[in-house]
Amino acid sequence: MADYALLASDMDGTLLTSDKRLPEETVRDIAAAAERGRTVVLCTGRNAAELEPYREKLPWVRWAATVSGAVVCDLCQGRTVYAAGMDRALVMEMADVAEEYGAMIHLLAEDASIVRADQAAHAEDYGMGHYRELYDAVARQVTDIRAEIARRPSVPKVNLYFRTRADRAAAFARLQGLPVTITLAENAGLELSPPGVDKGVGLRRLAASLGIGMERVIAVGDGDNDLPMLAAAGLAVAVGNAAPEVLSVADVVVADNDHNGVGQAIREYLL
Numbered sequence: 001m002a003d004y005a006l007l008a009s010d011m012d013g014t015l016l017t018s019d020k021r022l023p024e025e026t027v028r029d030i031a032a033a034a035e036r037g038r039t040v041v042l043c044t045g046r047n048a049a050e051l052e053p054y055r056e057k058l059p060w061v062r063w064a065a066t067v068s069g070a071v072v073c074d075l076c077q078g079r080t081v082y083a084a085g086m087d088r089a090l091v092m093e094m095a096d097v098a099e100e101y102g103a104m105i106h107l108l109a110e111d112a113s114i115v116r117a118d119q120a121a122h123a124e125d126y127g128m129g130h131y132r133e134l135y136d137a138v139a140r141q142v143t144d145i146r147a148e149i150a151r152r153p154s155v156p157k158v159n160l161y162f163r164t165r166a167d168r169a170a171a172f173a174r175l176q177g178l179p180v181t182i183t184l185a186e187n188a189g190l191e192l193s194p195p196g197v198d199k200g201v202g203l204r205r206l207a208a209s210l211g212i213g214m215e216r217v218i219a220v221g222d223g224d225n226d227l228p229m230l231a232a233a234g235l236a237v238a239v240g241n242a243a244p245e246v247l248s249v250a251d252v253v254v255a256d257n258d259h260n261g262v263g264q265a266i267r268e269y270l271l
Contacts, residue, residue, distance in 0.1 A: 071084075085155055120139065120141050159192070180194065235251050
């Protein structure tokens with residue numbers, strides 16, 4: 001077996017349970033990895049602000065590739081190692097499409113998670129009810145999302161959540177001409193990132209900053225947006241609840257996210 005040094009885990013649907021909890025047994029497995037000199041990092045669509053609810057339980061997790069690879073950061077020092085963004089004019093075009101299809105728009109800036117208050121209050125309408133607690137806890141809820149876009153030179157990531165998959169498909173067709181990376185997410189969502197940026201790119205940058213070759217990296221994920229990081233890693237691990245596309249490319253499959261699949265990957269492959 002390869003001498004793996006680093007395990008990168010997705011958050012939602014992978015590290016966290018279906019009700020967004022971080023299991024104590026998973027925390028113990030991550031602590032055991034740290035005690036053995038192994039590194040566990042997060043590779044997530046969330047930004048640093050959205051990781052805060054879990055930071056107290058994860059003091060050993062210092063590094064993260066956030067907002068789907070657009071920002072690599074040191075969580076302990078609050079320091080950005082690398083960041084890419086989309087300029088405000090481009091993000092305004094995304095807002096136009098969101099309005100046309102009645103989509104919920106979610107800005108993920110380096111310093112804040114930003115949603116429209118009226119949409120966050122009805123997150124269930126967009127298939128995002130399971131994130132309602134997170135929005136209430138850490139998101140900046142505003143009345144004018146365009147004003148937030150206008151005050152920022154760039155934004156690393158934009159999420160659009162639609163009421164139906166048909167609306168998502170139509171919006172996807174409209175957005176394909178823009179210079180962005182588009183990934184399907186959630187039940188009827190789109191993640192929009194800077195061109196050429198994905199979780200694989202972020203993970204490669206993070207591993208390089210730590211001096212760890214990709215052949216010594218394990219990646220664990222469940223969704224379509226995890227495919228690039230799984231392809232980049234020396235060992236691709238799917239949790240049992242992963243999408244069929246993820247299961248089909250994984251080197252190994254572990255337990256699902258409600259039964260400590262990440263902990264199993266740590267015990268069996270990282271340690």
